[in-house]
Amino acid sequence: MKILMVVTSHDTLGTTGQKTGFWLEEFAAPYYVFTDAGAEVTVASPLGGHPPIDPKSDQPDHQTAAMARFKRDATAQHVLAHTRRLSEMTAAHFDAVFYPGGHGPLWDLAEDRTSIALIESFYAAGKPVGAVCHAPAVLRHVMIDGQPLVRGKRVTGFKNSEEAAVQLTTVVPFLVEDELKRLGGRYEQAADWASFAITDGRLVTGQNPASSTASAEALLALHAAQPATKSLYERLGGVYSIATVVDDFVERLLVNDTLNANPAISEARGRVPKAGLKFHVTALICEGTGGPCKYSGRSMKASHDRLNINEAQWRAMVADFRKTLDKFKVPTKEQEELIAIVGGTKKDIVKPASY
Numbered sequence: 001m002k003i004l005m006v007v008t009s010h011d012t013l014g015t016t017g018q019k020t021g022f023w024l025e026e027f028a029a030p031y032y033v034f035t036d037a038g039a040e041v042t043v044a045s046p047l048g049g050h051p052p053i054d055p056k057s058d059q060p061d062h063q064t065a066a067m068a069r070f071k072r073d074a075t076a077q078h079v080l081a082h083t084r085r086l087s088e089m090t091a092a093h094f095d096a097v098f099y100p101g102g103h104g105p106l107w108d109l110a111e112d113r114t115s116i117a118l119i120e121s122f123y124a125a126g127k128p129v130g131a132v133c134h135a136p137a138v139l140r141h142v143m144i145d146g147q148p149l150v151r152g153k154r155v156t157g158f159k160n161s162e163e164a165a166v167q168l169t170t171v172v173p174f175l176v177e178d179e180l181k182r183l184g185g186r187y188e189q190a191a192d193w194a195s196f197a198i199t200d201g202r203l204v205t206g207q208n209p210a211s212s213t214a215s216a217e218a219l220l221a222l223h224a225a226q227p228a229t230k231s232l233y234e235r236l237g238g239v240y241s242i243a244t245v246v247d248d249f250v251e252r253l254l255v256n257d258t259l260n261a262n263p264a265i266s267e268a269r270g271r272v273p274k275a276g277l278k279f280h281v282t283a284l285i286c287e288g289t290g291g292p293c294k295y296s297g298r299s300m301k302a303s304h305d306r307l308n309i310n311e312a313q314w315r316a317m318v319a320d321f322r323k324t325l326d327k328f329k330v331p332t333k334e335q336e337e338l339i340a341i342v343g344g345t346k347k348d349i350v351k352p353a354s355y
């Protein structure tokens, strides 16, 4: 089993002049729950490298057994010191994703388009998503079928009364409890600082640092209860099927009037051989769906930057993609997974002014 853990890169506690980051117990305890169960853990953060540890989480009165173990564990420390960049992660390579809290995620991960798209990909692919303490805030903009993921779901997260107890109610950009309720989540809670985790559907949420172990165990239980799923790459039928779909898709794009009305796109069309484009897009989708290919082209930002692609052109592209998927009778679930993967590139392709 492969688990992705995502931690914050944000280290500034609002305007207080104090430091924040992720809560060490919320990384350490789940890390050992996962690795002790034999899972392979990858840790990622928006900026990569060593993420900021909230200094408060390492104060004497917050020490735990998992933290003590972490401090004796050179391997775990190396993993944490070299977190991967979130933008390099794809849901297809993992079985589940887990977000430790701390106040940091309220500022970066809650608003991070890469993180939002990644969670949407995990969920659409039927894979468990977990978040503890302040990390349920990362679900803030996550939409499934046009609705907030948490709407109608039993959820928990850091309580208003716990935020008041640490005197940060007026410092945080928003309160986790209020936000989950505003989104339509069925918010539940235990006593302040008690361990409390909830599973609803494929979503696990935990209330506070003491809930770290319970949340991680719930994520494992959720995964264990699922029938083993093949990778999207396998379900699509491998690279020949993907290449066939890409071939049809690119042919549609080449004659799409909405796209060709953009002079930068039509100029590139005349210059770039379509066979090369199909090769690159096939490799990208093959890799993104968990296949054995390695994409070797330019980044999505670099290759589309000068094309000035707007929202309407993006929609025209997605409509063509759906036509191709329908033509080849790709099942709805696999279609949604593919659309989520393609959707993850939007932030790098569509110009911010029109996004």
Ligand code: HEM
Residues within 6 Å of the ligand: 259, 265, 268, 269, 272, 277, 280, 281, 284, 296, 297, 298, 299, 303, 304, 307, 309, 313, 314, 317, 341, 342, 345, 349
């Ligand atoms: C409205 C949406 C899009 C349009 C109009 C578009 C158009 C183009 C054009 C004209 C190029 C050639 C650029 C050049 O070499 O100067 C290109 C490159 C490429 N596009 Fe797109 N694209 C769109 C969305 C996407 C999406 C969603 C993906 C992948 C999921 C994608 C994957 C690629 C790849 C892999 C390349 C080749 C990069 C390289 O040359 O290294 N494109 N695209």
